[in-house]
Amino acid sequence: MHALSIWQRGTEVNAVAAEALKQGADCLDAVEAALRFSEDDVRDSSTGRGGLPNAAGQVELDAAIMFGPTAEAGAVGGLRRTSQAISVARRVMEETPHMLLVGEGAETFARQQGFDESDLLTDDSAAKWQEWRRGRGGADPERHDTMATLAIDGRGQIAGGVTTSGTPFKLPGRVGDSAIIGAGLYVDQGVGAAAATGVGEEAIRVSASFLVVELMRSGLSPDAACRRALERLLSSHPASAERQLALAALRADGAAGGGSVKPGFAYAYFDGGHNRLVQVGSVLD
Numbered sequence: 001m002h003a004l005s006i007w008q009r010g011t012e013v014n015a016v017a018a019e020a021l022k023q024g025a026d027c028l029d030a031v032e033a034a035l036r037f038s039e040d041d042v043r044d045s046s047t048g049r050g051g052l053p054n055a056a057g058q059v060e061l062d063a064a065i066m067f068g069p070t071a072e073a074g075a076v077g078g079l080r081r082t083s084q085a086i087s088v089a090r091r092v093m094e095e096t097p098h099m100l101l102v103g104e105g106a107e108t109f110a111r112q113q114g115f116d117e118s119d120l121l122t123d124d125s126a127a128k129w130q131e132w133r134r135g136r137g138g139a140d141p142e143r144h145d146t147m148a149t150l151a152i153d154g155r156g157q158i159a160g161g162v163t164t165s166g167t168p169f170k171l172p173g174r175v176g177d178s179a180i181i182g183a184g185l186y187v188d189q190g191v192g193a194a195a196a197t198g199v200g201e202e203a204i205r206v207s208a209s210f211l212v213v214e215l216m217r218s219g220l221s222p223d224a225a226c227r228r229a230l231e232r233l234l235s236s237h238p239a240s241a242e243r244q245l246a247l248a249a250l251r252a253d254g255a256a257g258g259g260s261v262k263p264g265f266a267y268a269y270f271d272g273g274h275n276r277l278v279q280v281g282s283v284l285d
């Protein structure tokens with residue numbers, strides 16, 4: 001059993017996945033429980049209710065989930081009235097022939113599936129949006145800390161999920177990497193899983209998560225695969241050096257790794273015994 005969740009605050013999220021795995025949950029249930037914990041935490045300004053809104057003051061959530069044994073995946077983009085984006089993504093995977101639902105269609109589907117409608121903007125996120133509108137900051141637009149969890153269960157099955165409110169104060173309708181299988185998330189039962197965080201456009205540019213998995217398939221370690229993917233991004237698009245992109249990977253044998261363009265990225269890693277924070281090396285200083 002292994003689990004990886006990104007960023008320092010991923011330690012708490014990963015503990016949820018670890019506990020679920022220890023109780024015998026399969027990897028999909030562990031991933032969903034961990035990311036629901038993040039979405040339900042209104043102190044978290046990057047996921048679910050309380051996530052920072054777009055330029056028009058509307059929260060728009062993106063999420064995706066993928067299951068290694070079947071290569072099935074589901075995703076949602078631009079959810080404005082449903083806080084449990086990861087669970088809606090899972091329903092897209094399990095209940096429809098599609099992989100990605102966006103906007104009003106995704107909302108209608110969520111209602112049909114029994115998800116409650118709610119106001120995703122909190123007093124705190126509304127205040128930050130007002131500060132941003134007055135030109136007084138409100139949030140660092142470079143900080144859009146998508147939450148991701150990758151997990152291997154007791155049967156060796158691997159799954160991953162990502163959930164985010166996306167780039168703070170983005171243009172309405174902008175969908176980021178977290179809704180795009182291959183960019184923000186990819187899982188291959190025979191190789192492993194990878195997820196991205198940071199500026200989603202950079203992850204989309206190189207299909208970052210798919211690239212990391214393919215680099216692991218070619219024999220690179222999780223750390224080396226993440227680093228090589230970032231180097232590929234920087235060599236094909238040097239301007240990407242100005243923006244943060246971070247990657248994390250969990251190989252099918254449980255080995256974990258990560259990399260980032262700029263310093264400051266970390267992930268929590270549960271190896272079946274302990275849940276610990278791992279600081280990640282950056283390509284640039």
Ligand code: GLY
Binds near residue numbers: 165167176200201
């Ligand atoms: N990585 C999340 C986003 O850019 O939307």
